[in-house]
Amino acid sequence: xSSIRLRYFASLREALGPxxxxxxxxxxxxxxxxxxxxxxxxxxxxxxxxxRALRCALNQQMADEASPVPEGAEVAFFPPVTGG
Amino acid sequence: MADTPRVRIQVDDFDLSAEVAALRRGDGGVGAVxxxxxxxxxxxxxxxxxxxxxxxxxxxxxxxxxxxAMIDExxxxxxxxxxxxIHRVGLLQPLDQIVLVVVTSAxxxxxxxxxxxxxxxxxTQAPFWKKETTPDGxxxxxxxxxxxxALARWGFAASNAG
Numbered sequence: 172x173s174s175i176r177l178r179y180f181a182s183l184r185e186a187l188g189p190x191x192x193x194x195x196x197x198x199x200x201x202x203x204x205x206x207x208x209x210x211x212x213x214x215x216x217x218x219x220x221x222x223r224a225l226r227c228a229l230n231q232q233m234a235d236e237a238s239p240v241p242e243g244a245e246v247a248f249f250p251p252v253t254g255g
Numbered sequence: 256m257a258d259t260p261r262v263r264i265q266v267d268d269f270d271l272s273a274e275v276a277a278l279r280r281g282d283g284g285v286g287a288v289x290x291x292x293x294x295x296x297x298x299x300x301x302x303x304x305x306x307x308x309x310x311x312x313x314x315x316x317x318x319x320x321x322x323x324a325m326i327d328e329x330x331x332x333x334x335x336x337x338x339x340x341i342h343r344v345g346l347l348q349p350l351d352q353i354v355l356v357v358v359t360s361a362x363x364x365x366x367x368x369x370x371x372x373x374x375x376x377x378x379t380q381a382p383f384w385k386k387e388t389t390p391d392g393x394x395x396x397x398x399x400x401x402x403x404x405a406l407a408r409w410g411f412a413a414s415n416a417g
Contacts, residue, residue, distance in 0.1 A: 178314075180312060180314055180382065180384060181312055181384035181386070181395055182384075182395050184312075224398075224416070224417075226415065228314070228317060228382070231314070231316055231317035231320055232317075232320075232321075233321070233380065247314060247317070247382075249314070249382065249384070250384065250395065250398070251397075251398030251415045251416050252378075252379065252380070252381060252382050252383055252384060252398065252415055253383065253384055253385045253395075253396045253397070253398050254311070254313070254342060254354070254377060254378065254381050254382075254383025254384070254385070255293055255342075255353070255354055255374060255377050255378040255381075255383070255402075
């Protein structure tokens with residue numbers, strides 16, 4: 172079965188671990204994927220909550236939540252970046 | 256022109272003079288070198304000594320690619336001879352060096368602009384996260400709206416902190 176690889180960084184990694192797989196759904200957007208993960212409840216609901224400023228990447232490129240998630244994609248959720 | 260990698264993410268410290276020398280080596284067209292070094296402060300909100308350590312995390316693969324793309328963009332916008340970025344990750348101490356941006360050009364204006372552009376871009380678009388240790392414990396550093404505003408000056412809409 173095809174799936175999506177999820178990766179987490181910084182505070183999200185501490186709460187959820189470095190990553191996990193999620194089922195692929197044709198036409199699913201990044202925002203809808205985030206909502207699916209929120210619906211799992213628990214820590215997912217807490218750290219991915221809509222009130223939290225999060226950024227996401229699709230196949231290692233910054234992306235917005237309207238982007239569709241292709242089969243086999245690598246999706247990352249993380250807090251705003253603070254390097255430099 | 257130097258043939259060292261344009262982007263390096265590393266745990267080890269770096270030597271500013273050696274990096275500048277490597278970038279200039281053999282390029283007689285260089286008339287200007289501009290370098291920026293970011294370092295770890297020991298304070299937050301004006302409390303000296305409040306920060307005892309800084310940990311830096313990145314997204315291996317994406318971080319390098321994002322900075323490579325920034326350097327390409329800097330070359331499109333400015334008349335640069337070369338550019339190098341080194342960013343450290345892992346556990347750092349106050350006063351340690353964190354980041355180096357070096358840019359060369361024929362004349363100073365392009366170097367100053369290219370160097371500042373790369374730093375402004377990196378602050379809001381490269382996937383790095385800082386965690387600082389204070390007397391109250393460790394905490395993830397908040398993104399600053401001022402950094403988004405700095406990038407906006409170059410015509411980019413950054414919405415990292417906001």
